[in-house]
Amino acid sequence: MESELIAYLRERLPAHLCLRLGPGDDAAILSLGDAADAVVTVDMLMDGVDFRVGEVDPRRIGRKALAVNLSDLAAMASEPLAALVAVALPRRGGMALAQALYEGILPLAEQFNVAIAGGDTNSWDGPLVIAITAIGKAPPNASPGRPPWRRSGARPGDALLVTGDLGGSILGKHLDFTPRVNEALLLAERYDVRAAIDLSDGLAIDLSRLAAESRCGAQLDLASIPISAAAVALSRATSKGAGNTPLDHALGDGEDFELLLAVAPDVAARILADQPLDVPLTHIGQCVADPGLWQRNERGEVSSLRVRGYEHSFD
Amino acid sequence: MESELIAYLRERLPAHLCLRLGPGDDAAILSLGDAADAVVTVDMLMDGVDFRVGEVDPRRIGRKALAVNLSDLAAMASEPLAALVAVALPRRGGMALAQALYEGILPLAEQFNVAIAGGDTNSWDGPLVIAITAIGKAPPNASPGRPPWRRSGARPGDALLVTGDLGGSILGKHLDFTPRVNEALLLAERYDVRAAIDLSDGLAIDLSRLAAESRCGAQLDLASIPISAAAVALSRATSKGAGNTPLDHALGDGEDFELLLAVAPDVAARILADQPLDVPLTHIGQCVADPGLWQRNERGEVSSLRVRGYEHSFD
Numbered sequence: 001m002e003s004e005l006i007a008y009l010r011e012r013l014p015a016h017l018c019l020r021l022g023p024g025d026d027a028a029i030l031s032l033g034d035a036a037d038a039v040v041t042v043d044m045l046m047d048g049v050d051f052r053v054g055e056v057d058p059r060r061i062g063r064k065a066l067a068v069n070l071s072d073l074a075a076m077a078s079e080p081l082a083a084l085v086a087v088a089l090p091r092r093g094g095m096a097l098a099q100a101l102y103e104g105i106l107p108l109a110e111q112f113n114v115a116i117a118g119g120d121t122n123s124w125d126g127p128l129v130i131a132i133t134a135i136g137k138a139p140p141n142a143s144p145g146r147p148p149w150r151r152s153g154a155r156p157g158d159a160l161l162v163t164g165d166l167g168g169s170i171l172g173k174h175l176d177f178t179p180r181v182n183e184a185l186l187l188a189e190r191y192d193v194r195a196a197i198d199l200s201d202g203l204a205i206d207l208s209r210l211a212a213e214s215r216c217g218a219q220l221d222l223a224s225i226p227i228s229a230a231a232v233a234l235s236r237a238t239s240k241g242a243g244n245t246p247l248d249h250a251l252g253d254g255e256d257f258e259l260l261l262a263v264a265p266d267v268a269a270r271i272l273a274d275q276p277l278d279v280p281l282t283h284i285g286q287c288v289a290d291p292g293l294w295q296r297n298e299r300g301e302v303s304s305l306r307v308r309g310y311e312h313s314f315d
Numbered sequence: 316m317e318s319e320l321i322a323y324l325r326e327r328l329p330a331h332l333c334l335r336l337g338p339g340d341d342a343a344i345l346s347l348g349d350a351a352d353a354v355v356t357v358d359m360l361m362d363g364v365d366f367r368v369g370e371v372d373p374r375r376i377g378r379k380a381l382a383v384n385l386s387d388l389a390a391m392a393s394e395p396l397a398a399l400v401a402v403a404l405p406r407r408g409g410m411a412l413a414q415a416l417y418e419g420i421l422p423l424a425e426q427f428n429v430a431i432a433g434g435d436t437n438s439w440d441g442p443l444v445i446a447i448t449a450i451g452k453a454p455p456n457a458s459p460g461r462p463p464w465r466r467s468g469a470r471p472g473d474a475l476l477v478t479g480d481l482g483g484s485i486l487g488k489h490l491d492f493t494p495r496v497n498e499a500l501l502l503a504e505r506y507d508v509r510a511a512i513d514l515s516d517g518l519a520i521d522l523s524r525l526a527a528e529s530r531c532g533a534q535l536d537l538a539s540i541p542i543s544a545a546a547v548a549l550s551r552a553t554s555k556g557a558g559n560t561p562l563d564h565a566l567g568d569g570e571d572f573e574l575l576l577a578v579a580p581d582v583a584a585r586i587l588a589d590q591p592l593d594v595p596l597t598h599i600g601q602c603v604a605d606p607g608l609w610q611r612n613e614r615g616e617v618s619s620l621r622v623r624g625y626e627h628s629f630d
Contacts (some may be wrong), residue, residue, distance in 0.1 A: 020352060020457075024528065025466050026390035026513060027356035029453055037335060038353055040432055041342035042448055044401040046439045075341035086359040086446045117355055120446070124361045131401045131435070131446040133357055138344055142335075151340050198341055213339065 002121050005098050009116070012106065016115035018081050028117035030082050035137035039078035039148055042134075043068045047127035051175070053090075058097055060175040061130070062104030068200065069134035070112055070179035071257045075198035077147035077188035078136030080112050080181060085119035088129040101130065112181055145192030149184075154195035154214035156289040159268035164258040164279045166203055167231025167249030174255035183277045184259060190276060191267050199256040202309025206260060208293050214262070219294035220285040220305060225250050252308035262287055317436050320413050324431070327421065331430035333396050343432035345397050350452035354393035354463055357449075358383045362442035366490070368405075373412055375490040376445070377419030383515065384449035385427055385494035386572045390513035392462035392503035393451030395427050395496060400434035403444040416445065427496055460507030464499075469510035469529035471604040474583030479573040479594045481518055482546025482564030489570035498592045499574060506586055510577040516569045517624025523608050525575065534609035535600040535620060540565050567623035577602055 009023055016022075021029035032038060043065070047053045051061045066083060073080050085105065089098055098121065109116055114134070138148045145153075163180055180198070187193060197210045203225070211218040231249035238244065244252075263271065271281055288294065293305040324338055331337075336344035347353055358380070362368045366376045381398060388395050400420065404413055413436065424431055429449070453463045460468075478495055495513070502508060512525045518540070526533040546564035553559065559567075578586065586596055603609065608620040 021463070021465060026387040027354045027393065027449075027451070027463075029391075029457075029463055030353045030355055031455075032347060032351055032353060036347060036351075038345045038347060038450070039342045040345055040397070040399060040448070040450065042399040042401045042433070042435050042446070044403055044435050044437055044444070044446060046403050046437060046441065046444075048441070049437065049439050072341040076344075078342065082355070084355060084357040084448060086357045086448075088359055088361050088444060118357070120357050120359050122359055122361060122364065124364045126361065126363070126441050126444075129359070129361075129403060129441075129444045129446075131357070131359060131444075133355070133399060133401075133448040134342075135353070135355065135450075136342070140346075142344075148336070148342075148344055150336060196341075 005095065005121050008099065009102065013116055014110065019115040019117060023118040030117055030135065032137060036140040037138035039073060039076050039136040039138045040133065041069055041072040042131060043072065044129065044131035046129050053128050056175065058100035059104030062101030063108050064175050065130045065132045066105050066108050067177060067179045069132050070181050071198045071200065073134055073136040074179050074181045074184040074259060075149065075196050077149045077184040078138055079185060080114045080134060080136045082115040082117040082135045083109065084117055084133040086131045088122045088124050088126060090128060091123045091125060094123050097128065145194060147188040149193050149196040151195055151197050151210045151213035154210060154216060154262035154287045156216050156287050157265060158194055158262040158287040159265055159283055160218060160285045160287065161261045161263060161268060161271060161281050162226065162258055162284050163277065163281055165226035165228035166199070166256050166258065167228050167246060167253045168234040169230065169253055169255040171230045171234060173230060177257045179257060180259045183279065186276060191263065191271055193261050193263055195262040197260050199258045199260055201254045202252045204251045204293060204305060204307050205309025208307045210260065210262065211287065214287065217288045217290045217292045217294060218285060219288050219296055219302065221296050222247060223298045224282060224284050226280065226282045254310035320410065320436050323414065324417065328431055329425065334430040334432060338433040345432055345450065347452060351455040352453035354388060354391050354451040354453045355448065356384055356387040357446060358387070359444060359446035361444050368443050371490065373415035374419030377416030378423050379490050380445045380447045381420050381423050382492060382494045384447050385496050386513045386515065388449055388451040389494050389496045389499040389574060390464065390511050392464045392499040392511070393453055394500060395429045395449060395451045397430040397432040397450045398424065399432055399448040401446045403437045403439050403441060405443060406438045406440060409438050412443065460509060462503040464508050464511035466510055466512050466525045466528035469525060469531060469577035469602045471531050471602050472580060473509055473577040473602040474580050474598055475533060475600045475602065476576045476578060476583060476586060476596050477541065477573055477599050478592065478596055480541035480543035481514070481571050481573065482543050482561060482568045483549040484545065484568055484570040486545045486549060488545060492572045494572060495574045498594065501591060505591060506578065506582050508576050508578055512575050514571040514573045514575055517567045519566045519608060519620060519622050520624025521575060523622045525577065526602065526608070529602065532603045532605040532607045532609060533600060534603050534611055534617065536611050537562060538613045539597060539599050541595065541597045569625035
C-alpha cells in the first residue's frame with residue numbers, strides 16, 4: 001500500500017539540512033541556502049529498455065535511476081541537493097520491489113548527501129517505470145568558465161578532455177557507475193571549463209551535441225581515445241556478429257557516464273599535468289571551426305566521423 | 316526522434332524570466348528570484364489508470380499531467396515557477412502523441428506562467444507514462460498560518476472549509492479541472508490558514524491525512540458537504556450497481572482537486588462572509604480532539620466516518 005511505503009520511507013530517511021519539509025505532504029520544501037539558482041533535471045527509466053526486472057537486482061536499478069540524474073548535475077558542475085522519486089510499480093510484488101529500489105537509492109543518496117524530498121508511488125498492470133528528478137545548487141551570476149557549466153561555450157581550438165575510459169558499459173558499468181559529481185566539483189573549483197556534457201548516449205553523438213550547442217565542430221584523435229577493457233571484451237564477444245572494434249564501442253556505446261570537457265589549450269595543459277582526479281583525464285581531440293564531427297587517424301589523415309550513439313526512436 | 320521533439324519544443328517554448336537555461340542541456344537552470352526555498356512535487360500518470368489513450372484527446376492527458384502538479388503546489392499556496400516533463404511514449408505514433416501532449420501542457424503552463432524547463436523523452440513497447448515535476452516558490456522563514464501551507468498545523472476547534480463542489484469527477488472534471496493556484500495565492504495573501512491539502516484521492520481519505528498530520532481528528536457535517544451535479548448524475552447512472560448516493564460520491568470519489576483548509580473559527584467567519592473567490596467556499600465541519608474521522612447527520616447524531624478514497628494498491 002502507498003501509505004505503508006511512505007511510512008517505511010519516513011522512518012528510514014535521514015534528516016537533511018536542506019529539507020524544510022520532507023515526504024508526506026503535498027509537496028516538499030527545499031532550502032537552496034546561499035544559492036539563488038536551482039539546477040533541475042529528470043530521467044525516466046523503463047523495464048525492458050534501461051534494465052530488465054528479473055535479470056538484475058532491483059537495488060542496482062534504483063541506484064542507477066538516481067545515478068543517471070546525478071551524472072546530469074555533474075555535467076553542469078552543480079552540487080546535488082535533493083531528489084524526487086516517482087515510480088509505477090507492477091501490482092504483484094510491488095511493495096518488495098519498491099523497498100529494494102530504495103535500498104539502492106538511499107546509500108547513493110547518502111554518499112552524495114542528496115535528500116530524498118518526496119515522490120509519487122503508483123501501481124499498475126504494466127512494467128516498472130522509475131523517474132527521478134534531481135535538484136542541485138548553482139551559484140548566482142554565472143560567468144564564462146565558471147559553473148554551472150553548459151554545453152555551449154566551447155570555441156575552435158579548445159581541447160577536448162574526457163574522464164575514465166569508454167565503451168562496453170552494457171557489461172555492467174551502466175548499472176554500477178559512480179556519477180562524476182565530486183570530479184566535476186573539484187575541476188570547477190580549480191579550472192575554467194568552457195563547455196561540458198556527460199556521456200550518456202555515446203561519445204560521438206554527445207560530442208556532436210556539445211559542438212552543435214557551441215556552434216563549432218570537433219575533431220577526435222582516434223589513437224588517443226581511452227578504450228575500456230569492457231569495450232575490448234565486448235568486441236571479442238560479438239566479433240562473429242556486427243564485428244565492432246573496441247574503438248567502435250568507445251565511440252558509439254551509450255551509458256559511459258563519463259565527463260567530456262572543452263577547455264582552453266593552456267588550461268588543458270595544466271589539467272593534464274596536474275591530473276587532479278582519482279580517475280585519468282585524457283586529451284582526445286579539439287574543437288574546430290568547421291561544423292560537424294571529424295576524426296584524425298594515426299597517420300594524421302582527417303575525415304568525417306559518423307555520428308553514432310543511442311537515440312530514442314518513435315514515429 | 317528525440318532530437319526532433321526537442322527542436323520542436325525549443326521553437327515553441329516562450330521565454331520565461333525564471334529560466335536561465337531551458338531545454339537542450341544536461342539540466343535546466345532556474346532562478347528562484349527572491350525566494351530562498353523551493354517547493355517541489357512530482358506526479359506520474361499512466362495509461363489505463365489515470366486516463367485511457369484512444370478514448371481521450373491526448374491534449375487533455377498532457378493538460379491533466381501538469382494540472383495535478385499545480386494542484387499540489389496550490390495545496391501549499393506556492394507560486395508555480397517551472398515544470399519538467401518526462402514521458403515514456405509508445406514507439407508507434409509516439410511523435411504525434413508527444414506533440415499532442417504538449418499542445419495540452421503549453422496553454423496551461425502559459426495560463427499559470429510556468430516555464431517548461433526541460434524533461435526526458437523516451438520510447439518503449441509499453442503504454443504511455445507521463446511524470447511531471449513542478450517547482451514553485453516559497454517565502455523564506457515561514458511562520459504558522461503563512462505559506463507554504465502544510466497538512467500539519469490544524470488544531471481542535473478549527474473550521475474546515477472546502478472550495479467548489481465534490482464528487483463525480485470521473486465524468487470529466489478529472490481531465491479538465493482548473494488547479495486552485497490563484498485561489499490559494501489569494502487566500503494566503505489575506506488570511507491565516509493553519510493547514511491545507513488538495514483533494515486528490517477523496518474528501519474522506521484526504522481529510523484523514525490532514526487530521527493525522529495535525530495529530531487531531533475531524534468531524535464532517537454531512538448536510539453541509541457541497542455535492543456536485545456530476546455526483547448526482549453518477550449516482551443515478553450507477554444506482555443499479557453499487558448504489559452509492561451522491562453524498563457517497565462526494566465523500567469518496569477521487570480527483571476533485573479542490574482545496575480543503577483548516578482555519579481558526581474567527582478566520583473562517585471572515586472568509587465565509589467575504590467569499591473572496593469566484594468559486595464558493597463552504598464550511599463542512601471542524602477539527603476535533605478525538606483522533607479519527609467523524610460524521611454528524613442532520614439530527615445532530617455523531618458517529619464514526621468510514622475512510623474511503625483511492626489508494627494505489629500493491630503487495
